[in-house]
Amino acid sequence: MSERARVLALHGGLLVLLLALHFVLPPYHHGNLARIMVLASYAAGYNIVFGYTGLLSLGHALFFAAGMYAMGLSVPHIGTGTALLAGVAAGGIGAILLGLLALRTRGVAFMIVTLMFAQAGYLTILYFGAWTRGDEGFVIARASRMLWGLDLSDAAHRYLAALALFALVLGACLWMVRAPFGRSLIAIRENEPRAAMLGYDTFRLKLAAMAASGAISGAAGAAYALLFGYAGASFASVEYSILPLLWVLLGGAGTVLGPFIGTLFMFYLIDLSSGVTSAYMLIAGIALVLLTLFAPRGLMGTVRARLWRWLP
Amino acid sequence: MDLGPYLLLAILEGAVMASVLALTAVGLSLVFGVMRVVNIAHGEFFMLGAVLAWYVTQMVGGPPSLGFGVALVVAPLIVGAIAVAADMTVLKRLDYDPERTIVATIGLLYIIQQLTLMGYGPEARPVEPPFNTRLALPWFEVRDGALALYWPWGLSTTSYKLAVIGAGIAVLLGVWAMMARSQMGLVMRAVQADRDMALAFGIPVERVYAMVFGLGAALAALAAVLIVPISQAHYLMGADPLLLAFTVVIIGGLGSLPGTVVAAILIGLSDGIISVFFSPTLAKILATLLVALVLVFRPQGLFGVRSA
Known part of the structure; x- marks a missing residue:
């Protein structure tokens, strides 16, 4: 098989498997998998900046929450389809604005600036509690969760909608890493001065990576609000900036499948441990330390290094 | 009350805050300055100090001042x-790589915080202060053309x-004396200035890093022991000091100790x-945005001269 055929077979095969699981999974895992696909889309958006461009952002909860609140607050006024697009736009525009400032710094300073802006965003949501209902959050009415005649509060529709979003994001990421745009991002990650010397406008490329990443994160946030009918300030907290980092690290930074694999494993790990103890974030902490110490390439990164050199 | 007494009260509360903040931030700044490590788990060391102070005072018993003294x-x-x-x-095993240590200290943050939740529980617990006399403060007014004090x-x-x-x-004077006057401080400054050169001169850099x-x-923990009789010990109390200490360290110039102290007093x-x-x-929103903008447009901090 040619490399292209292998890549298409592997990623297409995953999507077919997910579609097949729709018909066989028991309700509990069916619901979980729908949630995992939305969160994995968020992680895939994060992966563009962290995995492919090599920028450690700790502020992506800002874009996820921007998408979520843009969708949730506007949906009663402008209809579901437009509100969904508003969520994508909010994530993308937020990322461009933050990128214009934060990309002037590098390394540790970039991480702190993104963290600080996300924190300011979180506090802003709390400050305007009259509209956002703060920590308590608000429920999105069932009437607002109809898209093209599909009732998204229905479990089957919800799963298929999550799958559609995930397939779209996966396809976009696959296209990106094979396109010149994605290749130049990898060049920046590996050696930014050299990429600049070869004539690439690295600032503009990094800004474009931020925009794409923010738009996907915003789409995931908007989809989360739409599918699960809830928006709350906790989705803007630091924890939701750190979780995609954890998912991507576990699955493998800079791989297309990594975000999904990492989200799947971590979701079930935390789900299982939260049955045992209320201190379930302990698992996340231990995983972060062990991954940085022993497996910085993550699961799919290791598979690529040992087994399938062609893995995108 | 008039504005004057109000302001005095606010300044006193602010000075308590500044003193605790300066200790916490100097600890963070020291680690960043010498090791180039951004320690996200710093706030959890602060929290551990407060929680341990509670355990120690419970175990020692006797008069509050004895238990508190031991905890200190x-x-x-x-x-x-x-x-x-x-x-x-x-x-050490990450070779102090800046980005990987950030991820690892985020992991440490959750490990310390969640283990405390499992062991100590979700309650906020008070620690009795060793002494706590109420002091009324005078204010002046102009009466019949002369200054007069009243309470x-x-x-x-x-x-x-x-x-x-x-x-x-x-404690800050002690830290300054150690850095400026002692052999240990000299070694630390040498490692901060040029790690490889220090290594070449036979300084055990890894031991200096650990220290x-x-x-x-320890500085963060000390600050927490001092503040715990005023606030309370709780497993989530590390988040605010962490963000404030970050603010202070950035405004003061990353890794500059005098700048850190000035910024702590200011903030x-x-x-x-x-x-x-x-x-x-x-106030928190504005402070956070201010910090981010300082870092973007004046990465050396408001008082720093060296680039970070």
């Missing part, structure tokens, strides 16, 4: 030892709060004053 020594030592262990088992109602502080301010100043990381954590005082007169959430 024991809690920073234990926290420092934990930090040294974390440095040797985790950070406005509500204008008071406690002896303990004044002691915290004093203790903060004393600095322990010292930074502690303004935080005290702003939260008396304005909404604390709004």
